[in-house]
Amino acid sequence: MNASGKDFDRHLSFIRHELRxxxxxxxxxxxxxxxxxxxxxxxxxxxDLKKVHDASLNLLERIGSLLTFTLGDFTQExxxxxxxxxxxxxxxxxxxxxxxxxxxxxxxxxxxxxxxCVTVPNDLYxxxxxxxxxxxMTELKQCLDEIDTLGKTERQLGACLRTLSRTxxxxxxxxxxxxxxxx
Amino acid sequence: MAKILLVEDDEMNRDMLSRRLxxxxxxxxxxxxxxxxxxxxxxxxxxxxxxxxxxxxxxGYEATRQIKASPETQGIPVIALTAHAMAGDRExxxxxxxxxxxxxxxxxxxxxxxxxxxxxKQS
Numbered sequence: 001m002n003a004s005g006k007d008f009d010r011h012l013s014f015i016r017h018e019l020r021x022x023x024x025x026x027x028x029x030x031x032x033x034x035x036x037x038x039x040x041x042x043x044x045x046x047x048d049l050k051k052v053h054d055a056s057l058n059l060l061e062r063i064g065s066l067l068t069f070t071l072g073d074f075t076q077e078x079x080x081x082x083x084x085x086x087x088x089x090x091x092x093x094x095x096x097x098x099x100x101x102x103x104x105x106x107x108x109x110x111x112x113x114x115x116x117c118v119t120v121p122n123d124l125y126x127x128x129x130x131x132x133x134x135x136x137m138t139e140l141k142q143c144l145d146e147i148d149t150l151g152k153t154e155r156q157l158g159a160c161l162r163t164l165s166r167t168x169x170x171x172x173x174x175x176x177x178x179x180x181x182x183x
Numbered sequence: 184m185a186k187i188l189l190v191e192d193d194e195m196n197r198d199m200l201s202r203r204l205x206x207x208x209x210x211x212x213x214x215x216x217x218x219x220x221x222x223x224x225x226x227x228x229x230x231x232x233x234x235x236x237x238x239x240x241x242x243g244y245e246a247t248r249q250i251k252a253s254p255e256t257q258g259i260p261v262i263a264l265t266a267h268a269m270a271g272d273r274e275x276x277x278x279x280x281x282x283x284x285x286x287x288x289x290x291x292x293x294x295x296x297x298x299x300x301x302x303x304k305q306s
Contacts, residue, residue, distance in 0.1 A: 023288070024288040032199060
């Protein structure tokens with residue numbers, strides 16, 4: 001890797017550190033508040049604190065995904081000794097991230113169960129629709145956990161929705177939900 | 184109550200981790216850079232050091248190397264803490280003389296387990 005490549009890697013490493021440090025503090029403080037709420041019996045705060053915690057972990061994961069692609073990855077992938085300049089690489093990083101996201105979506109081929117055999121309770125169905133509309137992944141995850149307690153076919157639906165939720169493909173989730181029977 | 188030296192330059196992470204450790208009955212001393220860590224390790228003789236790696240003045244690797252090179256402090260176990268979590272970080276930390284390595288965000292039960300294991304070995 002040439003000098004500009006190393007500079008770019010160092011720059012990414014610096015950004016990653018600068019973004020992660022305050023986020024680590026948020027995660028740690030939230031865990032501390034959850035512990036204190038548990039100890040003091042103030043359980044009403046815990047669900048919301050857990051949402052903050054989940055959202056922070058989610059953000060941390062995104063920072064990791066976006067900033068893990070370094071110039072070294074590009075040159076390794078390309079298999080040649082030609083390295084682009086750092087400014088060009090930033091655009092490539094973003095482009096690569098987007099390509100990876102698209103690829104992940106394409107690869108996420110969930111097994112869609114026979115929806116004619118699936119019935120979801122109305123309140124759960126409404127909660128899922130609301131979670132999808134609001135892009136509330138924590139709420140959606142809770143709904144999917146609830147689906148797991150239903151029948152075998154419903155669990156298959158849950159697994160399918162879970163696969164789609166990993167790539168934040170809310171449109172696909174909404175489309176699938178629209179086909180689900182509920183009562 | 185075990186005396187721990189926490190070396191961390193980020194104010195919020197320092198406050199957060201020290202409070203969580205104090206809640207678990209650890210006595211927590213604070214150093215904010217590598218040089219201060221060396222001085223406090225000599226003066227305070229903590230039973231264990233939690234060493235952030237990205238530090239101003241002298242980084243955590245160098246501070247650990249010097250702690251392990253000094254007869255007065257080389258017996259103090261050091262756990263490296265890093266937010267980078269890059270391949271090679273662990274090896275680099277162990278090569279510098281750290282006894283253990285952990286990543287941020289801190290998984291407190293995991294860190295406490297590592298601390299406890301090193302403290303038990305020591306006693």
